[in-house]
Amino acid sequence: MPNPSSPQRRIGVLLVNLGTPDSPETSDVRRYLNEFLTDGRVIDIPAAVRYPLFQGIVVPLRAPKSAKIYKQLWTERGSPLLFHGLDLQQKVQEELGPDYVVAFGMRYQKPSIASALEELRAAEVERIIVLPLFPQYASASTGSVQQKVMDIVKDWWIVPSINFISAFGSDPGFIATIVTLGKRELDKQHYDHVVFSYHGIPERHIKKGDPTKYCQFGSCCDTLTDRNRYCYRAQCFETSRLVAAGLGLSPDDYTVSFQSRLGRDPWLKPYTDIALKDFPAKGIKHVLAFSPAFTADCLETTIEVGDEFKELFEEAGGEHWQLVPSLNSEPEWVDAVAAMIRRS
């Protein structure tokens, strides 16, 4: 007989974003980068080379430069990626109500995925829905979160049912929120062109997830099908196409490009910093830029797209470069996240 006084079983929700240093000081940035850049899904070279190369050379050289950039990004509330994540957690919890327990974790540094999973375990949730806040699946982002969650729960005596929402780059609520934010900017003034700039990944990462060699980095990715469902490039094109349709843009009105490459191997092309330099000569002087690989403002959006690309564009003769803010904890995005969770 069920005990009528036993608490109702609730569903656990784990929202996860990438990570951020505890502070913009070099020592904290170094600790963050050491964890991030020794992840074998991010830097996919043998561990025996990865650790000495990155912890011994790359990170010590990079940390002071990155710390300067993090200082520009830092706010009174700290890192935008962190405080927007906590705001989203709180608002999604309010939206979903008492049948759910919503936790927030970061893949690297704090709050850790382990601490967020502990909160859910302590709440005795019946099952867990994990939503990595990366719209397009990549092994370096979503895959890494999935692996970390599995590494942790494998040691629990009772391993709960877990659903992973692996990608949501075509989700109607996600697309609609980007369209709303884009319209806000487009209503203010005329733009000659739109850029969808995605975080890049090495081409090798796509090849490793494509045993049938379907993806040839050409028109194969123009449509998202069962053959390329997890191809990051195909998903980026799909997100762009859906947002463009929502904004009433034709294919000539927009460019899809990739940013933030690291190392010498080929990454997804075209590279945003190179593509934008050609715009002014083509008569494109006013550009509206979206960052649809990110759900919250961070270094890659605010600084790289918002400041650095703006500077490059103006140096090349452009007049106005405007970044569309990320979804952060916009009410429409909160509704979209809650809807994805309810459907899962």
Ligand SMILES: C=CC1=C(C)c2cc3[nH]c(cc4nc(cc5[nH]c(cc1n2)c(C)c5CCC(=O)O)C(CCC(=O)O)=C4C)c(C)c3C=C
């Ligand atoms: C969209 C999801 C992300 C993918 C895919 C991704 C792949 C990836 N990233 C690097 C290297 C770096 N990324 C950095 C920052 C960063 N990356 C993402 C997301 C994805 N990365 C976010 C949200 C952020 C910003 C974090 C913040 O606190 O604001 C950095 C740090 C930048 C610096 O210190 O200068 C690096 C380095 C690789 C190599 C990679 C795929 C192989």
Ligand SMILES: [Fe+2]
């Ligand atoms: Fe990254």
Ligand SMILES: [Fe+2]
């Ligand atoms: Fe592809």
